[in-house]
Amino acid sequence: MPSETLDEQLNTYLADAHSIEEQALAQLRTAPDIAGDASLKTAFSEHLAETERHEKLVRERLEARGGTPSRFKKLVMSVGGKGFILFARSQPDTPGKLTAHAYSYEALEQASYELLLRVARRAGDETTAAMAQEILADEYAMADRLAERFDAAAAASLHDEDDREALREQLQSYLADVHALENQSIGLLEHGQKIAGDPELAALYEQHLQQTRDQQRLVAEHLEAIGGSPSRLKDAAMRIGALNWGGFFQGHPDTPGKLAAFAYAFEHLEIAGYELLKRVAARAGDPKTVELADRILVEERATAQRIKDTFDRAAEASLHAVGVA
Numbered sequence: 001m002p003s004e005t006l007d008e009q010l011n012t013y014l015a016d017a018h019s020i021e022e023q024a025l026a027q028l029r030t031a032p033d034i035a036g037d038a039s040l041k042t043a044f045s046e047h048l049a050e051t052e053r054h055e056k057l058v059r060e061r062l063e064a065r066g067g068t069p070s071r072f073k074k075l076v077m078s079v080g081g082k083g084f085i086l087f088a089r090s091q092p093d094t095p096g097k098l099t100a101h102a103y104s105y106e107a108l109e110q111a112s113y114e115l116l117l118r119v120a121r122r123a124g125d126e127t128t129a130a131m132a133q134e135i136l137a138d139e140y141a142m143a144d145r146l147a148e149r150f151d152a153a154a155a156a157s158l159h160d161e162d163d164r165e166a167l168r169e170q171l172q173s174y175l176a177d178v179h180a181l182e183n184q185s186i187g188l189l190e191h192g193q194k195i196a197g198d199p200e201l202a203a204l205y206e207q208h209l210q211q212t213r214d215q216q217r218l219v220a221e222h223l224e225a226i227g228g229s230p231s232r233l234k235d236a237a238m239r240i241g242a243l244n245w246g247g248f249f250q251g252h253p254d255t256p257g258k259l260a261a262f263a264y265a266f267e268h269l270e271i272a273g274y275e276l277l278k279r280v281a282a283r284a285g286d287p288k289t290v291e292l293a294d295r296i297l298v299e300e301r302a303t304a305q306r307i308k309d310t311f312d313r314a315a316e317a318s319l320h321a322v323g324v325a
Contacts, residue, residue, distance in 0.1 A: 006324050010123045011067035013116045014058060018069045020112055021055040024105065036095035036156035043145045050138045057131055095156035099146055100272035106143040107268035110136060111261035118315040154279035167284035172228035174277045175219060179230045181273050182216035185266060192263060197256035197317040201310055208303050215296050222292055256317035260307055267304035271297060
């Protein structure tokens with residue numbers, strides 16, 4: 001294929017990154033007001049300034065290469081960001097939900113720039129590669145800042161609740177949340193192994209699918225053991241979301257890269273969910289739930305790293321899928 005095809009793909013990756021920054025801005029402009037904790041508010045406010053700079057850098061780089069931001073992608077992503085804020089506001093434990101989703105979104109940005117970096121290098125565009133590396137440093141740093149504030153997010157979500165019975169009810173709700181996350185993960189992974197575009201990626205998704213089914217079973221058994229039950233509404237909603245993502249991936253020719261990026265982000269959403277669960281369980285005096293969360297966290301972190309280790313293959317598989325030799 002001619003080199004301009006690779007250049008076109010690089011512009012597409014830049015347009016994707018710009019759309020992701022647009023959604024990040026939609027979230028961050030509201031997040032400080034609903035953070036519920038001073039340190040979280042500061043983290044979101046500081047990253048808003050960084051993200052405004054990221055959006056400008058990507059937009060200018062795309063324009064310098066003769067491309068333009070995708071109006072459709074920009075609209076969809078921006079509306080998605082605002083929709084997330086509305087979702088967070090509707091939850092009684094907004095600080096926890098906000099922090100978990102923000103942590104996951106940082107992972108999505110990391111994956112997007114990791115893939116952009118690889119395509120830029122393949123295209124011989126060192127200026128774009130250097131920009132991607134610069135932004136990546138900020139995205140990894142923000143994820144670390146959020147991880148350091150899981151304690152604060154859990155405390156703000158519980159409003160310093162000391163009533164043991166109320167804490168037990170909250171614990172059941174958090175367990176139902178991670179059960180629903182595992183339900184969506186199963187849906188994503190069932191699609192993923194079929195459309196991975198690479199045998200190693202397909203094997204990874206298939207292996208984690210089995211692991212995820214075991215995790216969901218353990219959570220369900222433990223939830224029932226403490227007198228709770230999975231939320232059918234949450235599980236159904238998350239499952240529908242997984243099916244929608246399956247259709248989204250199949251509608252994009254560079255499926256392997258997008259799938260790897262979203263799988264990496266979803267692992268971090270699960271990591272955040274279990275980190276918050278662990279803190280609520282400790283507050284409720286339930287060491288068995290803490291032990292369960294720690295056990296599953298080891299597996300989720302390992303899978304996230306394995307997905308990250310496949311970004312080279314995902315980028316190559318995506319380029320191959322669109323005809324770049």
